[in-house]
Each structure stands twice: as structure tokens, then as C-alpha cells.
Amino acid sequence: MKKKKHTSYHHGNLKESLIHTALDMVDKEGLEAITLRELANRLGTSRSAIYRHFEGKEALMKQVILAGFDRLDAAIEPYFNNKESPLLERFHAMGISYVTFATENPNLYRLLFGPVMSKEREEVCETERPDLHKILHGDSSAEVIETAPDDSFHKLVTIIIEAQDQEIFKKEDPILIATAIWSLLHGLSMLIIDGHLSISDNVQAVYEVNYKILLEGLVRSHS
Amino acid sequence: MKKKKHTSYHHGNLKESLIHTALDMVDKEGLEAITLRELANRLGTSRSAIYRHFEGKEALMKQVILAGFDRLDAAIEPYFNNKESPLLERFHAMGISYVTFATENPNLYRLLFGPVMSKEREEVCETERPDLHKILHGDSSAEVIETAPDDSFHKLVTIIIEAQDQEIFKKEDPILIATAIWSLLHGLSMLIIDGHLSISDNVQAVYEVNYKILLEGLVRSHS
DNA sequence: TCTCTATGTTAACATTGTCAACATGATTTG
DNA sequence: CAAATCATGTTGACAATGTTAACATAGAGA
Numbered sequence: 001m002k003k004k005k006h007t008s009y010h011h012g013n014l015k016e017s018l019i020h021t022a023l024d025m026v027d028k029e030g031l032e033a034i035t036l037r038e039l040a041n042r043l044g045t046s047r048s049a050i051y052r053h054f055e056g057k058e059a060l061m062k063q064v065i066l067a068g069f070d071r072l073d074a075a076i077e078p079y080f081n082n083k084e085s086p087l088l089e090r091f092h093a094m095g096i097s098y099v100t101f102a103t104e105n106p107n108l109y110r111l112l113f114g115p116v117m118s119k120e121r122e123e124v125c126e127t128e129r130p131d132l133h134k135i136l137h138g139d140s141s142a143e144v145i146e147t148a149p150d151d152s153f154h155k156l157v158t159i160i161i162e163a164q165d166q167e168i169f170k171k172e173d174p175i176l177i178a179t180a181i182w183s184l185l186h187g188l189s190m191l192i193i194d195g196h197l198s199i200s201d202n203v204q205a206v207y208e209v210n211y212k213i214l215l216e217g218l219v220r221s222h223s
Numbered sequence: 224m225k226k227k228k229h230t231s232y233h234h235g236n237l238k239e240s241l242i243h244t245a246l247d248m249v250d251k252e253g254l255e256a257i258t259l260r261e262l263a264n265r266l267g268t269s270r271s272a273i274y275r276h277f278e279g280k281e282a283l284m285k286q287v288i289l290a291g292f293d294r295l296d297a298a299i300e301p302y303f304n305n306k307e308s309p310l311l312e313r314f315h316a317m318g319i320s321y322v323t324f325a326t327e328n329p330n331l332y333r334l335l336f337g338p339v340m341s342k343e344r345e346e347v348c349e350t351e352r353p354d355l356h357k358i359l360h361g362d363s364s365a366e367v368i369e370t371a372p373d374d375s376f377h378k379l380v381t382i383i384i385e386a387q388d389q390e391i392f393k394k395e396d397p398i399l400i401a402t403a404i405w406s407l408l409h410g411l412s413m414l415i416i417d418g419h420l421s422i423s424d425n426v427q428a429v430y431e432v433n434y435k436i437l438l439e440g441l442v443r444s445h446s
Numbered sequence: 447t448c449t450c451t452a453t454g455t456t457a458a459c460a461t462t463g464t465c466a467a468c469a470t471g472a473t474t475t476g
Numbered sequence: 477c478a479a480a481t482c483a484t485g486t487t488g489a490c491a492a493t494g495t496t497a498a499c500a501t502a503g504a505g506a
Contacts, residue, residue: 011484011485014484014485031338035461035462035463036462036463036464037461037462037463045485045486046485046486046487047462047463047464047486048464048465048485048486048487049484049485049486051464051465052483052484052485053484056463056464057462057463057464106341110338110341113413113417113419114338115254115333115337115338117417117418118329118333118416118417118418172432172436173432175421175422176422176428176429176432176433177432177436179411179414179420179422179429179432179433180407180411180432180433180436180437182410182414183406183407183410183411183414183433184403184406184407184410185410186410186413186414187405187406187407187408187409187410187411187413188402188403188406188410190336190409190410190413191402191405191406191409193341194336194340194341195340195341196336197402198398199398199399199402205399206399206402209395209396209399209400209402209403210399210402210403210406212395212440213395213400213403213437213440213441214403214436214437214440215440216439216440217435217436217437217438217439217440217441218436218440234453234454237453237454258492258493258494259493259494259495260492260493260494268454268455269454269455269456270455270493270494270495271454271455271456271495271496272453272454272455274495274496275452275453275454276453279494279495280493280494280495447506448505448506449504449505449506450503450504450505450506451502451503451504451505452501452502452503452504453500453501453502453503454499454500454501454502455498455499455500455501456497456498456499456500457496457497457498457499458495458496458497458498459494459495459496459497460493460494460495460496461492461493461494461495462491462492462493462494463490463491463492463493464489464490464491464492465488465489465490465491466487466488466489466490467486467487467488467489468485468486468487468488469484469485469486469487470483470484470485470486471482471483471484471485472481472482472483472484473480473481473482473483474479474480474481474482475478475479475480475481476477476478476479476480
């Protein structure tokens with residue numbers, strides 16, 4: 001597949017290779033399988049070469065996590081952008097694709113929301129995401145869609161605003177609504193992949209009930 | 224507080240001491256702070272003594288996790304059992320106490336749902352919790368309340384059944400409803416303590432919106 | 447008392463992340 | 477072009493940690 005141009009340098013592009021093989025290792029063999037020596041072996045290099053590209057293992061893992069989030073975003077994106085199907089269908093499918101991604105790649109999903117970043121995030125927490133306030137306080141939704149970054153959470157917010165503009169959803173703070181939706185999806189995914197639910201054999205059914213409950217709390221009026 | 228009877232044996236009761244000091248260490252200093260040597264030092268014993276009581280570090284951590292779940296259960300229990308206040312108030316307070324427990328003890332909460340048990344749970348997942356099916360297929364709710372174990376999830380299920388009996392909640396599968404509620408609470412807790420939300424400075428407000436959305440999807444009819 | 451089992455200690459080992467010292471390919475400079 | 481400089485890779489060593497084996501000791505029961 002990816003025959004790198006091995007002509008260029010010592011190894012080629014070690015930095016990217018490290019990130020991607022680490023990502024694949026996490027996905028297939030779990031987080032504990034990742035050791036710097038094993039990583040180096042698989043790439044035919046030596047353990048310490050890593051330190052020419054990353055400050056340490058943790059710095060590498062952060063990059064891996066970022067790449068993992070890209071995969072997650074890529075898995076859900078089609079359902080955000082498919083403008084042909086009705087909004088609620090997209091909304092429904094987006095949720096399914098999210099939970100499905102988690103259950104099909106449990107190791108990867110656990111990494112994304114796992115303990116690697118948690119300490120650091122706790123510190124940075126306050127200053128984070130000031131850009132969201134722009135969305136929150138922007139009055140027109142059309143304008144927001146343009147300025148929103150391609151982050152999945154932002155896309156979710158814009159979909160909610162869209163649904164509010166179409167008088168489908170109640171006019172609640174869209175960011176808080178998005179938070180509730182994300183919480184439900186994230187919690188459900190985590191509980192399933194960690195085996196805390198007794199009904200994890202039928203993920204689809206569990207999701208449908210969750211979706212139904214959530215939706216009835218979101219829609220504007222009942223028929 | 225807990226002056227153990229140091230007269231009895233070599234150390235006294237090392238097994239329980241290990242579990243409880245480990246639990247406190249996780250809570251105050253994080254999971255990474257736990258090393259067998261440090262644990263042994265704090266208890267004035269030697270590192271290898273641990274292996275007379277546990278198969279290894281992982282076995283010890285599993286016991287720590289069980290003790291941690293007891294703390295979580297104890298933190299929410301008052302809101303389950305306070306029979307004087309109306310059911311919806313108990314329901315509301317229970318959710319707040321859950322999220323509050325998580326945000327006030329982030330290290331502990333992360334441990335409970337963290338990576339220690341995840342692999343094992345994946346294997347045991349299918350055979351787990353057959354007792355829940357009894358609740359699901361029991362027709363009378365009063366009978367269920369008696370037979371339910373003191374697990375928090377079971378209590379949640381019984382409260383839902385109670386609300387259904389009082390015609391407050393819709394008659395949906397109570398286990399699936401409980402799953403949805405737990406997912407929301409768990410997801411919200413995790414996202415907050417890991418700093419994924421931009422609004423984590425006002426936990427209460429976030430919870431209220433989540434609760435409102437969830438409740439409107441649960442209640443039987445709108446006024 | 448003697449023996450046995452439970453519990454605790456010490457020393458050693460393998461794994462892993464990290465760093466220092468050295469080596470080499472590529473790039474820039476005189 | 478030659479030399480210097482920088483980027484990249486390698487080797488050896490070290491500290492921390494979980495684990496195990498061999499040894500030690502206290503308490504219980506014959």
C-alpha cells in the first residue's frame with residue numbers, strides 16, 4: 001500500500017510511521033501492547049530513535065490520540081454531510097455510527113478518552129475551546145456553519161442549530177444540547193465496550209431506546 | 224479512626240490495609256501513584272508481602288475497584304432510600320450526586336471504569352448478570368424490589384419501575400431506560416472529569432439541561 | 447516439644463522508559 | 477570541492493517496577 005520513498009533519508013519518514021503503527025497496534029492489540037522497543041522493532045529501527053521525533057512516550061501517544069480522533073471523525077463525517085437525507089435521519093445515523101465505531105474499535109476508543117491525556121486536560125480545562133463561544137453567541141446559523149472547524153463536536157452543534165432553525169428541536173442552548181447528546185453516546189459506548197451492560201449483545205436495540213428517549217426530550221412538539 | 228488490633232499476627236490485617244490505602248492513594252494521587260513498593264513502604268511492610276494475599280498487582284487492583292464501587296454506591300444510596308421526598312426529586316438528586324461524586328473524586332471514578340478490568344470484562348461479558356433477566360421478566364414490581372440486590376443499577380431499575388407504576392414514566396423496558404440514564408450520567412461524568420467539555424466550570428448547569436432533556440423523554444404526558 | 451502452615455523478608459531478574467555518548471547521512475558554508 | 481554543522485540513528489547503561497525464588501519466623505495443633 002504505502003511504499004514510502006525510501007530514498008530520502010535515514011529511515012524515510014519515521015515520525016509518521018511511528019504514529020500510524022502505534023495507532024494500529026493500539027487498535028488491534030490494546031494499549032498495553034505498545035512498548036517503545038516493540039515499536040522500534042516493527043519499524044526496523046532502534047528504540048532510542050523515537051526521541052529524535054518525540055519528547056518521550058507520552059508525547060508520541062498524544063499524537064497517536066490525535067490521529068485516532070481523525071479516524072473517529074472520518075467515521076461519522078459521512079452522516080453529517082449527507083445533505084440529501086432528512087435531518088433527523090442523519091442525526092439518527094450519526095449516533096449509530098458513533099457507537100458502532102466505539103464497539104468495533106474498543107481499544108482505539110478507550111485510548112481516545114483514556115488516561116493518557118486526562119491529567120493534562122484537567123489543567124488546560126479552563127482555557128480550552130474559547131472558539132465555541134463564538135458559535136454560541138453567533139446569531140445566524142448559516143454563518144456559523146461556514147466558520148465552524150471540522151471538529152465533530154462543532155458539526156454536531158451546527159446540526160442542532162439547523163434543527164432548531166427548522167423548528168424541529170426546542171430552542172435550548174445548542175452547546176448544552178450537544179453536550180447531552182455526546183454524553184449519552186459516549187457513556188453508552190464506554191459502558192458497552194467495558195462490559196458494564198448486560199445487554200451488550202444487542203447494541204442496536206439499546207441504541208434505539210436511548211435514541212428514542214433522547215429525541216422525545218429534544219423535539220419541539222408531539223403529534 | 225481504625226485502630227486495628229495489632230496484637231493478632233505478623234502485621235495485623237494486611238489484606239484490608241492494602242486495599243484501603245491503595246484506594247486512598249488512587250483517590251488522592253492518581254492511579255499512576257500506586258506502586259507495590261510505595262504501598263509496602265507506607266504500610267511498613269515489604270514489597271513481596273503483597274503476594275501472600277493477592278496473586279499480583281492486578282488482582283489487588285480488582286479488589287480496590289470493588290471497594291471503590293462500594294464508596295460510589297454509598298454516595299448515591301441516601302437518595303434512593305429517602306422515601307419521604309417525591310420520586311422525581313429523588314431521581315433528580317440521585318443524578319446530581321452521581322455526577323458530583325465523579326467530579327469530586329475524578330481519580331477514583333476513572334479507576335472504577337478504567338482499563339484495569341476492561342479486558343477481562345470483555346471476555347466475561349456474555350455470561351454476566353443473568354440475574355437481571357429475572358427483574359426484566361418479573362411481572363410484579365413489588366416483588367422485584369424485594370429480590371433486587373443492593374447494587375446501584377438495580378436500585379435505579381426499581382425506581383424506574385416505581386415511577387412506571389405511578390404512571391409517571393412511560394412503560395418502556397425499565398432496564399433499557401436505566402441503561403440510558405446510566406449512560407448519560409456516566410458519559411457526562413467522564414467528559415467533565417477528563418476536560419472534554421468547555422463548560423465544565425458550571426457542572427450544575429450542564430446537569431440541569433441534561434436532566435431536563437432526559438426527563439422530557441421519560442415522562443408519560445406533557446402538560 | 448515438634449511440626450506444619452501462614453505470613454513476611456531479602457536478593458535477584460526481566461521489562462520498560464529514558465538518557466548520554468557516539469556514529470553517520472545530509473545540508474550548508476567557506 | 478572540503479569542511480563544518482545539523483539532523484537522524486545506534487549502542488550501552490541506568491532507574492523504576494512487577495515478579496519470583498529461597499529463606500526466615502510466628503502461631504497453631506499434634
